[in-house]
Amino acid sequence: MPVYNARIIVTLRSSILDPEGTAIEHALHELTYTSCTNVRVGKYITMNVEAESEENAREILDQACRKLLANQVMEDYSYTLEETEREPA
Amino acid sequence: MKFGIVVFPGSNCDHDAYHVAKHVAGQEAVFLWHKTTDLEGVDAIILPGGFSYGDYLRAGAIARFSPIMKEVVRFAKAGGPVLGICNGFQILLESGLLPGALLRNESLNFVCKYVHIRVENTDSIFTRSLFRGQILRIPVAHGEGNYYADEETIQELEGNNLVVFRYSTDAGEITRACNPNGSVNNIAGITHPTLNVLGMMPHPERCAEDILGSSDGLGIFHSLIRWYRSSAAEAAKEEQCLET
Numbered sequence: 186m187p188v189y190n191a192r193i194i195v196t197l198r199s200s201i202l203d204p205e206g207t208a209i210e211h212a213l214h215e216l217t218y219t220s221c222t223n224v225r226v227g228k229y230i231t232m233n234v235e236a237e238s239e240e241n242a243r244e245i246l247d248q249a250c251r252k253l254l255a256n257q258v259m260e261d262y263s264y265t266l267e268e269t270e271r272e273p274a
Numbered sequence: 275m276k277f278g279i280v281v282f283p284g285s286n287c288d289h290d291a292y293h294v295a296k297h298v299a300g301q302e303a304v305f306l307w308h309k310t311t312d313l314e315g316v317d318a319i320i321l322p323g324g325f326s327y328g329d330y331l332r333a334g335a336i337a338r339f340s341p342i343m344k345e346v347v348r349f350a351k352a353g354g355p356v357l358g359i360c361n362g363f364q365i366l367l368e369s370g371l372l373p374g375a376l377l378r379n380e381s382l383n384f385v386c387k388y389v390h391i392r393v394e395n396t397d398s399i400f401t402r403s404l405f406r407g408q409i410l411r412i413p414v415a416h417g418e419g420n421y422y423a424d425e426e427t428i429q430e431l432e433g434n435n436l437v438v439f440r441y442s443t444d445a446g447e448i449t450r451a452c453n454p455n456g457s458v459n460n461i462a463g464i465t466h467p468t469l470n471v472l473g474m475m476p477h478p479e480r481c482a483e484d485i486l487g488s489s490d491g492l493g494i495f496h497s498l499i500r501w502y503r504s505s506a507a508e509a510a511k512e513e514q515c516l517e518t
Contacts, residue, residue: 197377201377201422202380204378204380204381204382205378205382208382228331253331253335253336253339254331256332256335256368256375258367258373258374258375258422258423258424259375259377259422
């Protein structure tokens with residue numbers, strides 16, 4: 186079965202203030218990088234998913250994100266998938 | 275009355291809750307390891323404070339999948355009292371027993387100090403021995419206590435009087451300055467429409483004896499005991515009716 190490498194990003198919803206991002210933005214501006222704005226901090230999770238197809242892998246990932254990896258009251262998630270290896274037949 | 279205190283790996287207020295239930299309030303108390311599914315016939319459950327699973331991923335996110343939580347949810351849905359304190363409140367939100375989420379404190383600091391909270395709801399099982407408008411002096415100790423929910427949920431909570439405690443001044447005023455974490459509407463604790471689930475960030479188990487500087491937290495334990503006695507008396511009456 187194909188194995189997909191997933192890179193998942195979980196961030197606070199854009200409607201929610203991100204004080205950590207704001208603090209980092211202030212520090213960047215102190216360093217004169219004033220062109221850097223709208224700094225947001227999130228989590229980065231990687232994993233391998235064994236699935237019959239990419240579509241199947243996406244189903245599994247969506248469920249995992251909704252049930253555990255992101256709390257949708259306050260967070261959004263996104264991910265990219267890449268097939269890494271195929272087990273020998 | 276028998277209290278059950280759930281112990282997750284990383285709980286650290288479990289012994290305080292046990293001590294208050296057993297030695298201060300004089301009730302029976304047992305620890306319930308998170309892997310068990312046997313609630314041992316307890317009359318009320320406390321999800322204590324601490325850092326269950328090291329707060330990995332999000333505070334409370336992994337604890338809610340502990341085997342005991344299915345039983346806790348079932349117990350709550352059958353009307354049993356469940357009190358979530360601090361990390362216990364975070365677990366209640368993650369498990370969906372209460373709505374909303376707790377964000378990182380607005381200041382980004384871990385806040386550990388005494389605060390004042392105003393009692394807003396005295397219908398809940400946990401606040402019947404208190405009076406509306408009463409001010410409690412009680413400690414908080416958390417990094418993620420900034421209560422958040424979408425506007426619709428906040429309206430529902432406020433409209434149905436489900437906000438149980440609000441951060442206030444010692445005179446009972448609700449101000450921005452006395453809000454330790456940035457919570458919407460100074461919310462410190464909320465209950466469910468069935469009034470048998472309470473989630474709160476402050477620690478009543480840390481202020482239940484005068485020697486500790488405040489015994490204001492004891493009222494919550496006394497309310498539970500009062501509820502238990504009245505429901506036990508009702509059950510006895512019902513039994514008598516059936517017999518005669």
